[in-house]
Amino acid sequence: MAQPQNLNPGNVSLVKRLGWTFFLLCCYRVGVHVPIPGVDAQAISSFFQQMSGTIFALFDIFSGGGLSNVSIFALGVMPYISASIIMQLLQVVSPDIKRMYKEEGQAGRRKITQYTRYLTVVITLVQGFGIGFGLQQMNSPSGLPVVMHPGTQFLITTMLTFCAGSVLIMWLGEQITDKGIGNGISLIIFCGIVVGIPRGIIQSAELIRTGDISVFLAICVVLLMAVVVVFIVFVERAQRRIPISYAKRQVGRRVFGGQNTHLPLRLNTAGVIPPIFASSLLIFPATIGQFTQNEMVKRVTDMFAPMSLVYNVLYVALIFFFCYFYTAIIFDPKDMSENLKKNGGFIPGIRPGEKTQMYIDTVLTRLTLSGGVYIAGVSLLPMLLISQFNVPFYFGGTSLLILVGVAMDFMNQVESHLISSQYSHLMEKARKTGRLAK
Numbered sequence: 001m002a003q004p005q006n007l008n009p010g011n012v013s014l015v016k017r018l019g020w021t022f023f024l025l026c027c028y029r030v031g032v033h034v035p036i037p038g039v040d041a042q043a044i045s046s047f048f049q050q051m052s053g054t055i056f057a058l059f060d061i062f063s064g065g066g067l068s069n070v071s072i073f074a075l076g077v078m079p080y081i082s083a084s085i086i087m088q089l090l091q092v093v094s095p096d097i098k099r100m101y102k103e104e105g106q107a108g109r110r111k112i113t114q115y116t117r118y119l120t121v122v123i124t125l126v127q128g129f130g131i132g133f134g135l136q137q138m139n140s141p142s143g144l145p146v147v148m149h150p151g152t153q154f155l156i157t158t159m160l161t162f163c164a165g166s167v168l169i170m171w172l173g174e175q176i177t178d179k180g181i182g183n184g185i186s187l188i189i190f191c192g193i194v195v196g197i198p199r200g201i202i203q204s205a206e207l208i209r210t211g212d213i214s215v216f217l218a219i220c221v222v223l224l225m226a227v228v229v230v231f232i233v234f235v236e237r238a239q240r241r242i243p244i245s246y247a248k249r250q251v252g253r254r255v256f257g258g259q260n261t262h263l264p265l266r267l268n269t270a271g272v273i274p275p276i277f278a279s280s281l282l283i284f285p286a287t288i289g290q291f292t293q294n295e296m297v298k299r300v301t302d303m304f305a306p307m308s309l310v311y312n313v314l315y316v317a318l319i320f321f322f323c324y325f326y327t328a329i330i331f332d333p334k335d336m337s338e339n340l341k342k343n344g345g346f347i348p349g350i351r352p353g354e355k356t357q358m359y360i361d362t363v364l365t366r367l368t369l370s371g372g373v374y375i376a377g378v379s380l381l382p383m384l385l386i387s388q389f390n391v392p393f394y395f396g397g398t399s400l401l402i403l404v405g406v407a408m409d410f411m412n413q414v415e416s417h418l419i420s421s422q423y424s425h426l427m428e429k430a431r432k433t434g435r436l437a438k
Helices: 009-032 041-050 055-062 078-093 095-102 105-137 152-179 184-210 215-236 273-290 295-303 309-330 333-342 354-389 397-437
Strands: 239-246 249-251 254-256 260-266
Touching: 009 152, 009 184, 009 397, 078 095, 078 105, 078 152, 078 273, 078 309, 095 105, 105 152, 152 184, 184 215, 184 397, 215 354, 215 397, 239 354, 260 354, 273 309, 273 354, 273 397, 309 354, 333 354, 354 397
Parallel strands: none
Antiparallel strands: 239 260, 249 254
C-alpha cells in the first residue's frame, strides 16, 4: 500500500491565505446588501433604475452595487483611494512627509498609513453628509420620498453609518493584504466588478430582445472584448530591458562581477492605478451634483457626465498625470544609478552617475508616455460603446483593464508564493539531511 506523501507546508500556507481572501471578500459582499436605516428600498431602486447610464452606473460598479442598494458600503473604497491620492501628492509638496516616507523606513510608512486612515474618516463624513442631504431631497419616479423620516437624526445616522462602512472596507482590504493573497483594495474593486457582470449580461440580453441592440452588434462587442483582453495582457507583460554589465573586481583570491544582465522596465509601470484614481476624482463632484436641485450646479454636473467632452478630456489628462506621478513615486532613476555605481554596474556606452540617471529617466519618460496612451485608449472604449451603441458599463475598457490587471497581479503573487515556499521547503530538507549526515 502506497504511503501518503507529506504535504508541502508552503502549499498549506497558500490554501490558508486563499481561504482568508475568499472569506473576507464574502464578508464584503454581505455588507453591500445591508441598507442604511430610514431609506425606502423600493423607492431608491426605482430611482437608480432611472439613473442607468449616468455617472451613478460607473460609481455603482466601483462600490460593487453598494450605491444602488444605499448600503453601509455605498461609498466603497473611493474615500480611501482619495485619501491615498492626497497623501501621495503631499509627499511631493511637503518635505517632512517625503522624509518620513523615504528616510524613516517602515516606521515612517506606518505613520503615513495612519494619516491616510484619519483622512479617509474625514472624507467619508463629508461625503456622507452630502449624500444624506441629497437623499432627503430625492423622490422615486412615482413620487414617493426616498427617506421615510428626514431630519437631523437621519443625517447624523447616515454620516456615521457610511463612515463605519468605509472604515470597515479599509480594514478588510488591509487584512486581505496581510493575511491573504494580493492587494486587498484592488481585489475589493475586482470583486465589485465581477459580481456585476451577470447583471450586465442580463441587461444586454434584454436590450437584444427589445431590439435596442442587434445580434450582430452583440457578437462584435464580444469579439472586441476578447481582442481588448489579449491586448491588455500583451501590454501588461511588455518590458523594455536595459542591458547592465558588471565590472570584474577581485576580493582576496576570488573574482566577482564580469557578468551581463538587464534592468526590466514595464511599459505600464503604474498598472491600474491611473484609471482608478482618475475615476475617483471625477466621480465625487458629479455624484454630489446629482443630489441637488440647483440649476447652476446641475449644469456643471452635466458637464461631468461620462459621455461628455469635458469629462473625457479631464479623464485623459488625469490618467496621464497619475501615470507620470505614480511612476515617479515608485521608481527613482537617481537611486537606481547610484545603486548601479556602488555595485560596479554600468550601462554599456553610458557613463556611470548622472549620465546613467538621465538615460534611465529618458527611457522611463518615453515608456510612461506610451503607457498613458495605452491606458487612455482602453479606458475611453466604454464611453464610445455607451454613447454610440448603448452597451452597459460592465463591458467597457476600464472594467476590463482593472479585471485583467488585478487578475494578473494576483496570479503573479500566487506564483511567487509557491516558488518561495518550495525553495524554503527544499532548504529545510537540506538542513535536515545535513544534520543526519553529521
